[in-house]
Amino acid sequence: MTKYIPILALSAALTATGAAAQDKLTISVYSFAQDAYKEALYDPFEEMCGCELVIETGNSVERMAKIEANAADPVIDMAVISSHDALSLARKGLLQPIDTSKLQSFDKLYPAAQDPIGDSMAVGYTFYASSIVYREDLVSIESWNDLLGEKLAGNVSLPNITGTQGPLTLMMLNKAEGGAPGEFGATISEIGKHADDIVTFYSRSSELAQLMNQEEVIAAPVGRFAWSRFKSSPLPFAWADPKEGQAGGMNVMIMTANNGNEELAYKLMDYWLSTEVQTRVAEALIDSPANMDVKVSDEVAENLTYGAELINSLNILDPAVIIANRDAWVNQWNNEVIR
Amino acid sequence: MSRLTVWLILGATLTFLIGPFLIVILAGASAGEALSFPPQGLSLKWYAKVFTVESFRASFALSMFLAIFGTLAALLIGIPAAYALNRYDLPGAETIRTIVAAPIIVPGIIVGLALLRYFVVPLDVTITMALFVTHTALVLPYAVRVVSSSLNNLRADMEEAAVILGCTRLQAFTKVVLPNIRGGILAAFILGFVTSFNEVPASLFLSGPGVRTLPIDMLSYMEITFDPSVAALSALLAFMSVAIVFAAERLLGFSRYV
Amino acid sequence: MFLNRAEGLALALPAALFTFLVFLVPVGILLSVAFQAESGAWSLQGYVDFFSEPLNQSVFFRTLKLGILVAGTSAVIGYAAAFCIVNLPATSRGRIFGLVVLPLMISPVARTYAWIVILGRTGIVNDVIVGLGLSELPIRLLFTETAVFIGLLQLFLPLMIISLVSAMENIPRDVVPAARVLGASWFQVFFRVILPLTKEGLVIGGTLVFTGALTAYITPAILGGSKVLMLETLLYQKVNVSNDFVSASVIAMIVIVMCFSANLVLKRIASVRR
Structure with missing residues (x-):
């Protein structure tokens, strides 16, 4: 008998794709902080609903491609994604409107989060500010324009155009130069002229944190969600408040069309937006709350994008503008900046 | 070629090929929070963390x-x-x-x-x-x-x-x-x-x-x-x-x- | 030799069929994507479009340049090291050879990871440069072609040394001393004796290193980043960022053709030198 054990193990491993008979909800999320999410959201939800959560992670293009590829027979029931990615999926007819009456905490959400892309196709669950993190012992930052200035040359990193932070940086540089809103052509050319002064174009906030902790870079634009990485460093990092203001973004929840699992998906959305979960997620310093009832200590708030005053002051880039121009931006960027 | 030349060449080549691992091993034994070399103090905490x-x-x-x-x-x-x-x-x-x-x-x-x-x-x-x-x-x-x-x-x-x-x-x-x-x-x-x-x-x-x-x-x-x-x-x-x-x-x- | 062909085929076919069906067929379909126009007809438009982009051109030439540089440098170092190794006494030869092979057994993730620590502004290379007064301030090494070059060289140099050592072991032991006694300079010994007798090893090593450098993903991804793209990192970006499978298929074909051509060119050079 023992000689068959490897074969048994083999066949078991190859066929083990879940024989579970219980209800199953498949969601697609950003890959960061999964351990913290498990504790704050997934585990309590599974216990509450008596169902199984299947979590798909990956970068947003991968995840969007998957939703698109399986449109006829959706694998993903619900996803969290950036607002412009959500709009692009909605325009392809891959989403269904969200019945907000099924979300008990809906009225507690900041107005900007209630219907961010129109037609109730998405609901915002977190906000983030985006500004410049810098070494206050070496430089000071007054304006977004400082990023391309003399004093940072050779020590600055910018987010890559392909990520969510890239267009936000373009928007703020454009604003600093007094360009027409949404017209980023001249801004990209300007970055191209300074390409040699830029250490690299980072694609992940962790990559930037490493570069800054290694003193490879002394200033760069980044989302507030990454601030805790910098705050805990022994180096003196500061969060800039440039005269043009801070940029802002929002991540949203979406429901795929015809997934047949709406009931469970609403349960999760409802739970995720509840004051209880939003508070827990905020206190774990993962995502800043979109629910206005969430109260956190000053210490926690310091790490987040928290409070109506701050959220209402953010410069938001219209998702429709991003979708309409992204290909052109990437094209120009590839030819003028990366070369 | 003299013995000295031979060992210089081999020493340089092997340092280039193997040296980086020694650095990885030591960087993993750092007591600090970020990857660095030389390590900020020695500790096995990151080796222990791997298993958790x-x-x-x-x-x-x-x-x-x-x-x-x-x-x-x-x-x-x-x-x-x-x-x-x-x-x-x-x-x-x-x-x-x-x-x-x-x-x-x-x-x-x-x-x-x-x-x-x-x-x-x-x-x-x-x-x-x-x-x-x-x-x-x-x-x-x-x-x-x-x-x-x-x-x-x-x-x-x-x-x-x-x-x-x-x-x-x-x-x-x-x-x-x-x-x-x-x-x-x-x-x-x-x-x-x-x-x-x-x-x-x-x-x-x-x-x-x-x-x-x-x-x-x-x-x-x-x-x-x-x-x-x-x-x-x-x-x-x-x-x-x-x-x-x-x-x-x-x-x-x-x-x-x- | 056994003559029962049916029996022989029955033994060999499972492996061949397996590789063919689960490996060559999917790869073949992927490569054919770029040859199809939207109408479904055969077309080279995917290639034309790809090469009309300045970024793609520069990535192509950078990849070619780095591949040649890495293969060339590893040949130079490889000859010096291999010559030293074969002339060692048997016991230390085995040990040193073992140390050369050792890096090949270690994950390329670990092998590349080290360079982040070494080449950074606060890393040891910069400590030495500043310490010696070669530069006042630490210089930028990460995310440059130099960093990618160093990483690739370290990754693939062992392959060159192994190929050259096995080629040199076939040179009769007294040929080099004989040439020296007869008055040949080291320069002449190398070009007249060693090189002609080891060129097969050089072709194998050169192909392995060049192919390795072209198809490496982790090293350009970690040490080059988004500013120093190579074909493999560009391919990954085409798929995962722009969802552009035609370009991905074009790059795949280019890389395969480059690897094959490298082998042919090297063989050609080796046979001309005869």
């Missing part, structure tokens, strides 16, 4: 599974193929050889993408199965080559003698050939194991919810945190590979076969 990261445990198990069973599967079909290519006058032997060797030539990242798009998706294959198949295919050329070279060293007339003396062909194979190429098979297994375990590019696209090989998991861990635990894990894996190879070298002169 749940995803590392799962992906280590998957990588082990793929390296062991993928290599065994490759040997299962590779040994007969190597034997046939060595001992039979096959029509189209060159074609068969080329097909079997192809996975070495095609860049891994293309393999992963191709299998994802035209094997996993249309046939609705699980990611684990796809990884298993890919790793088997990637290891197969090494299995065939190493087993072939040890068959080459074994004279065919021994089997013929066995057959003349009344063995069936199968008996001749199991009683005469197999015991004599045991060393080659073990060498092929180790080479296949190490190749599969360290494989990155083909596995890059082949990952699913909770299913990732260890090197890919390390890369995605680095995307999230850049603490020294990846250095510690790298060092531990390096020790593991080296220990396996060293043991194999001691036991059977592994490098003769590679």
Whole structure:
């Protein structure tokens, strides 16, 4: 008998794709902080609903491609994604409107989060500010324009155009130069002229944190969600408040069309937006709350994008503008900046 | 050349080749929070942390599974193929050889993408199965080559003698050939194991919810945190590979076969 | 040789069929994507479009340049090291050879990871540069072609040394001393004696290193980043960022063709030198 054990193990491993008979909800999320999410959201939800959560992670293009590829027979029931990615999926007819009456905490959400892309196709669950993190012992930052200035040359990193932070940086540089809103052509050319002064174009906030902790870079634009990485460093990092203001973004929840699992998906959305979960997620310093009832200590708030005053002051880039121009931006960027 | 020149050249080359690992080992032993060298104080906390990261445990198990069973599967079909290519006058032997060797030539990242798009998706294959198949295919050329070279060293007339003396062909194979190429098979297994375990590019696209090989998991861990635990894990894996190879070298002169 | 062909085929076919079906067929389909126009007809438009982008051109030439540089440098270092190794006494030869092979057994993730620490502004290379007064301030090494070059060289140099050592072991032991006694300079010994006798090893090593450098993903991804793209990192970006499978297929074909051509060119050079 023992000689068959490897074969048994083999066949078991190859066929083990879940024989579970219980209800199953498949969601697609950003890959960061999964351990913290498990504790704050997934585990309590599974216990509450008596169902199984299947979590798909990956970068947003991968995840969007998957939703698109399986449109006829959706694998993903619900996803969290950036607002412009959500709009692009909605325009392809891959989403269904969200019945907000099924979300008990809906009225507690900041107005900007209630219907961010129109037609109730998405609901915002977190906000983030985006500004410049810098070494206050070496430089000071007054304006977004400082990023391309003399004093940072050779020590600055910018987010890559392909990520969510890239267009936000373009928007703020454009604003600093007094360009027409949404017209980023001249801004990209300007970055191209300074390409040699830029250490690299980072694609992940962790990559930037490493570069800054290694003193490879002394200033760069980044989302507030990454601030805790910098705050805990022994180096003196500061969060800039440039005269043009801070940029802002929002991540949203979406429901795929015809997934047949709406009931469970609403349960999760409802739970995720509840004051209880939003508070827990905020206190774990993962995502800043979109629910206005969430109260956190000053210490926690310091790490987040928290409070109506701050959220209402953010410069938001219209998702429709991003979708309409992204290909052109990437094209120009590839030819003028990366070369 | 003087002895001094010889040792200078070798010393410089080996420093370049091996020095970085010593740095990884030490960087993993840092007491600080960020990856750095020289380390900010010494501590084994990152080495300890490696064992507490749940995803590392799962992906280590998957990588082990793929390296062991993928290599065994490759040997299962590779040994007969190597034997046939060595001992039979096959029509189209060159074609068969080329097909079997192809996975070495095609860049891994293309393999992963191709299998994802035209094997996993249309046939609705699980990611684990796809990884298993890919790793088997990637290891197969090494299995065939190493087993072939040890068959080459074994004279065919021994089997013929066995057959003349009344063995069936199968008996001749199991009683005469197999015991004599045991060393080659073990060498092929180790080479296949190490190749599969360290494989990155083909596995890059082949990952699913909770299913990732260890090197890919390390890369995605680095995307999230850049603490020294990846250095510690790298060092531990390096020790593991080296220990396996060293043991194999001691036991059977592994490098003769590679 | 056994003559029963049916039996032989039955033994060899599982491996061949397996590789063919689960490996060559998917790869073949992927490569054919770029040859199809939207109408389904055969077309080279994918290639024309790809090469009309300045970024793609520069990535192509950078990849070619780095591949040649890495292969060339590893040949130079490889000859020096291999010559030293074969002339060592047997026991230390085995040990040193073992140390050269050792890096190949270690995960490329670990092998590349180290360079982040070494080449950074606060890393040891910069400590030495500043310490020696070669530069006042630490210089930028990460995310440059130099960093990618160093990483690739370290990754693939062992393959060159192994190929050259096995080639040199076949040179009769007294040939080099004989040439020296007869008055040949080291330069002449190398070009007249060693090179002609080891060129097969050089072709194998050169192909392995060049192919390795072209198909490496982790090293350009980690040490080059988004500013120093190579074909493999560009391919990954085409798939995972822009969802552009035609370009991915074009790049795949280019890489395969480059690897094959490298082998042919090297063989050609080796046979001309005869």
